[in-house]
Amino acid sequence: MILSQFCAASLVSVVAGLDRTASLQLMVCRPIVAAPVTGWLIGVPVVGLEVGLLVELLWLCFLPVGSAIPPDDTQVSIAATLLGGMGNFFGEPGSLSLVVMAVFCCCPLGKVGQIFDGWVRQFNGRLADAAHRAVAQGHLKMIGTSHLKGLFAFGLASWFSFLVIALSGAGLLYMFFVILKMGQSLEPVAGFLRILFPLVGAAAILSNLKLRRSVTLFLASFVSTLMLLWAF
């Protein structure tokens, strides 16, 4: 069961990882898509949705501009969904605290994806040089071959990122839940932690969008929604 879940999550990690930079860019890689899809494939769609809700806004404003590589929220969300869906293994089946803790364990590992991505881009530099030399010698087929090797490298890097995040995250989760038995003490605050992630993400977006009157607009909307929800 765990092996089939791992294989399904691996498949999503490669497809979504490729969508992130190398191909299509239909935003299948966003946590709000990748996590529920993983959850649906491994039989826990609601866990995927929760993970998507928690991670989506956190790094949304890190733009992949020029050579900047944002933390890999795609692999973080896929790995967290896989771990959050393994409730029986961690002794907390279907608990919100396990899902929240899985996200906590995987989030700091988002840096791993950045490192792998950087290595692939360096490797691609050698592919481009090789293609340049081949074109000078008249071997034009090397254009497509070198380019598609880059696609393969991105796919492989995505899977390795997922593997490292999932395995390290599983280790951390095992330590917190099985050895330190933090599950029960986390239960009372799990609901609050569930809204903490999107709220911090909202604040990050607010500080990054660099718009005049952004705080005014945000507060006006916040307070009016609060009043409307109270009134109705």
Next chain:
Amino acid sequence: MTVASLPKKILVQTFFRSFFLQASWNFQGLQNLGFLYVVFPALRWFYRDEDLQMACARYFGKFNTHPYMASPIIGMCLALEEGKYKEAGISAQDLTEMTMSPYAAMGDALFWGGLKPLAAVLSLFFAVKGSLWAPVVFLALFNLPHLGCRLGWFWQGYRQGLDMIQIIQKWELPDLAVRLKEATIILLGSLSAYLIVHFLETENMHWGLGVLSIPLLCICVWLFKKGVSSLACVLSAAALVYLLSFMSTWI
């Protein structure tokens, strides 16, 4: 050199290949090999033998733009390679150098900074309600406009050639990006309030406590402006909440 209009098959092939523009993204030439890969079927149609080899070699300079905004540039390049603008004295390489940076800035602001957060925030309303339509809503909201733009701009770029630069200018994309960002902020305010009320209702607490979150959000915004990362902020806040909760059980 053969000068002829491109067959539809090659146009479709080029457009399809534009989805793989960044597959060989590298730090030296950025998207250069990708750009050559995209336009290669058209170059093979226009040139033969050594001319083709020389045409390919010309594309090994640096190229980097927003992946979606590459569509009009690719379209215009095909028009230039076709020889439509010989009298203008502009080569495809001049065009890419001229347009890639401004188009990258426009694309980043519009698609990454405007449309993506807007689609994400709207879909999160569905996620908070526990609806599995959330990913579908996100994909539809983001992809319908962006795919429309990519296809339309590629086709117009090829048909209109250099006039496409004026057409893109008329779209006033930076203004559109600002409007999208404003809409995102308004929806973000609503989403935050909705999340808090949802939480307070679940915990049987008074909705008025939601107002207390305003200073906390303001502190977070201030911390981010001081350079604190969102991850550090969320992890330290969570650790603090957990410790307080743990201590309260002891007291």
